[in-house]
Amino acid sequence: MRGVKRLMLMLALSSTAAAQTTVDFWHSMGDAKRGGWIQARADEYNKAHPNIKIVPQYKGSYNDSLQATILAGRQGKAPALVQIFEVGSQLALDSGMFQPVGGIGNVDFGDYIKPVINYYTIGGKVNSLPFNSSSPVLYFNKDLMKKAGLNPQNPPTTFGALQKACQKIDAAKLNTTCFGMSLNGWFVEQWMAEQGATLLNNGNGRQGRATATNLDSAAAQKIFSFMKTMQDNKWFTYSGKLEDWDGSDAIFTQGKAVFHITSTADIGNIRDAAKKNGYEIGVGVLPIPDGVKRNGVVIGGASLWISKSVSKPQAEAALDFALFLTNTKNMADWHKLTGYYPVRQSSIELLRKQSWFTQTPLQLVAFNQLTQTIPSAATAGGLNGAAIQTRKIIEEGIQKVLGGTPVADALKDTKARADAALSEYNANFK
Helix, strand or coil, X not given: CHHHHHXXXXXXXXXXXXXXXXXXXXXXXCCHHHHHHHHXXXXXXXXXXXXXXXXXXXXXXXXXXXXXXXXXXXXXXXXXXXXXXXXXXXXHHHHCCEECHHHCCCCCCCCXXXXXXXXXXXXXXXCCEEEEEECEEEEEEHHHHHHCCCCCCCCCCEHHHXXXXXXXXXXXXXXXXXXEECEXXXXXXXXXXXXXXXXXXXXXXXXXXXXXXXXXXHHHHHHHHHHHHHHHCCCEECCCCECCHHHHHXXXXXXXXXXXXXXXXXXXXXXXXXXXCCCCEEEECCCECCCCCCCCCCCEXXXXXXXXXXXXXXXXXXXXXXXXXXXXXXXXXXXXXXXXXXXXXHHHHHHXXXXXXXXXXXXXXXXXXXXXXXXXXXXXXXXXXXXXXHHHHHHHXXXXXXXXXXXXXXXXXXXXXXXXXXXXXXXXXX
């Protein structure tokens, strides 16, 4: 009798396991804080849905994860759910591996913050769900500003104002550099958008496939000229490496630069590091070229894509979990933990009810900068299948300016190389 009961139990367990839908979720949040939060949400979801098993897995950097996903797709082993960084969107579309999230279930996108959902709306379709979103802001050392006779309540909002502040910092002989940031193409994209200028032709690649950059424009010249002026006056510092986020942050948090530009997602970490080093930081809007209307920022970060090759139950489970992960409460909690935007309007309202912005006023500047962004092709962000390569080419172009190459020559060379990369990529789709 005992043997019969054991057999019946084994059959029941086998039946439950067979009915369970497994959703592999590949992401790029490798640190314990962010990766741990994702795992905790998966555990919470799995407990509430015994017939579904979400399996999160860290797959390296954004680029590493995307390449691994494409390779897995070619081998017929694509994960159901993937976190893909914003500039990987065109590459993800062109891979043919993913299906628009709006086509899987009845999703109401009305609650997502407009500038965020606009980025991931391509050809009238919402292809992926926004998850971790960010934009750049100006960080400043309040203590050093005061020593230089500058008012921390009135940080610079334009290139010209920043340069005037640098002159005062020089005069105060603070033994520190005025300004630092990571040498990153993302900031060039932001400064183009702030001027209402598209980085790419064909409506930033949204009206048709982008075939050329606009790096020969007056908008691009203002950006490269700004970097030259900062370098010529010894007002700029960086680690010497491309895209060295951590190195650039360290320069600022160690008090070696008064002003610093980086992502809103770093507000908590930078604030804590600065406090440990004995000073207080402030946060201001991204400084922009003089004489232009502020248009707003392009969203950074990543979104959640669902593979086309998975079964219908897997796709539906992946979407349901993605919606759970990005629901009102979870996005508010995610923002508090990481500094990323919570992506939903209802999450912002929840944070306001909790007096979050009163407790952490640094975050309010970032929110206002995002929500006041004017929707356009420029601020929607450029779609470019060769974006990873062209970003690096732009960074190398700025590095040439820092090394003494005239702005006009650097721009001409950068445009030629970036356009060639676009042309080579597009040749695959003729």
